[in-house]
Amino acid sequence: MEWKGDANANKKRESQFTEELSESQLSALEYVTNYAQIRKSEAVQTIHEILQMSNVDREEFEDAVVKIKSHAKIALHFHPDRLDPVKKSVAEALLEQGVYKSQFETLLSSGSVSAYSGGPRDLWEERLFGGAYQQEGVSNSERPKYGALDLMRHSDGPAPRFGSCYFLLSPEVSYRSTYTYMDSHQNPVQKGTFAEFDDMMAALLEEIFLRDSALGEKDLRSQKLVDHLRVNLTMPFSDSSKCEAKRNLNHYIEAQVHGNIRLKEDVEILVADPSFKGTPTGQILEQICLQYAIQLYWHMGFAMWVDEVPSDFRGPTMPSLAKRIAHHGYIDASMIGSAAMHLKHDPAAWRDRGTEKEVLQELKLLWHVLVRYGKPLRNFKL
Incomplete structure (x- = not known):
């Protein structure tokens, strides 16, 4: 399903934002894109049926998808005060190095701590990306970084189970990312990229149609989702300290970012837990935002x-x-x-x-x- 006048623009943007990727990273993107292409026909049929049964206008839905591809940001959740093997905190490393590293580099994880050759994460990445990162000569720095696509704009982020704080990346980063509907370690069937995103939208609409909820949002119907995406994704980021948390532990569109994540170029916003205010960790977070021109917000905390x-x-x-x-x-x-x-x-x-x-x-x-x-x-x- 190509979104009127959008296909060529998306291909151009994807080409522009993948120029710096390594051979393994490009191979991973291509593998998932091809996988989603195979599932495209079934996904398009699912979308068509649900839009029809939900009485959602096709043009409004297409506009919602355009808004995702032009405005949606990936969130990277993290705990800023966790220590790496040399006892340096995540926040200290971010300030010093100016890059967000993969779990294969930091040996830290808020999910599965298994980022080593032959470990569970290595094996499911091999399955997910067709062995792209198991090729000879691929370094740990080339591995993907994990986040979640922030569609609902919850104040505590799309996947707070993975960290009390989160970065919001530039929308351009989304074009060099792959996606799975739910956590990749579960080997979900639905996968995609912005070049082939129908599988993600079909999975999202289907969950809403069957459960009246998705992505941590209750009482959600297809029209309500479309209206939200068309309006709220284009709005400026609001003060998170005044918004109630959604506490979404389990339902998210996981994003796997391929290529470097540089704080100066790729991170737009940091949303931090207020319990760090006035602490050494909080001071480092403030320094990060000053040094790398990142907007700082605080959510309500827990x-x-x-x-x-x-x-x-x-x-x-x-x-x-x-x-x-x-x-x-x-x-x-x-x-x-x-x-x-x-x-x-x-x-x-x-x-x-x-x-x-x-x-x-x-x-x-x-x-x-x-x-x-x-x-x-x-x-x-x-």
């Missing part, structure tokens, strides 16, 4: 009283872990980060809870609890 932490969401050990790391009777993102830092510096102090890997997993799960059940941080400031 905080939670210790005695409200449930034992039936992410495991029965969550209440005791929350009690251990809390200050003034509550937890927030910076407290979880401080615990992760202490674990790295003094793993022996945490042996009563397990190995370093096990405790890091617990802290990751506690962050999920905080996103799901936490309240705005301003309610907890004493």
Whole structure:
């Protein structure tokens, strides 16, 4: 399905924004594009049927897709205070190096910690990109960086499970990215690029049609989505501190960015958790934005009283872990980060809870609890 007068413009933009990619990165993009091309006919049929049954005007839908391709940004979620193997924080590395690195380079992940040759992430990337990154001579720096396409513009980002803060990239970066409907480690059937995006739109419309929800948005119908995309994607970014979080842990369009992500050229906005305000980490985040000309916003944050932490969401050990790391009777993102830092510096102090890997997993799960059940941080400031 080509969007009236848009096909040639998109091909020109894609060519322009993929010029600096390596052979392996271009190969990955081509592989996913060809895969989506094979599924195009079925996807187009699904789109046609759902638009018809939902009484959505075809031209309005086509305009919504044009708005995605010209305005939608990819969000990269991260925890700024996590330490790499040499005990440098993510924020410090970003400030010093000016680039956002892949998990194969940092050995850090808010998802699967398996970025090494022959590991689970390596194997699913081989499947996803047709072995593009398993070719001889491919370096770790060439590997894709993972984010989520920000269509709904939730204040806490499209995939907050992966980090308390997030960068919003220039829309041009989206043209050198591949997409999967939901997390790539699950080997989803629907994949695409901006050159072949029908599979993504068909999956999105189908979920809305069947569930009345998608991408963390409840009570969502096809017309409501189309109206939102046509209007809100073109609006200036709003103050996140005044917007309620959507707490979307599980439903997103994953984006795999191919090529370098340079803070100066590719990042437009940083949305940070307010628990870092006034802390050393927060000061570094502010320096990053000043040095690389990035707009800084703060969202509402997440905080939670210790005695409200449930034992039936992410495991029965969550209440005791929350009690251990809390200050003034509550937890927030910076407290979880401080615990992760202490674990790295003094793993022996945490042996009563397990190995370093096990405790890091617990802290990751506690962050999920905080996103799901936490309240705005301003309610907890004493």
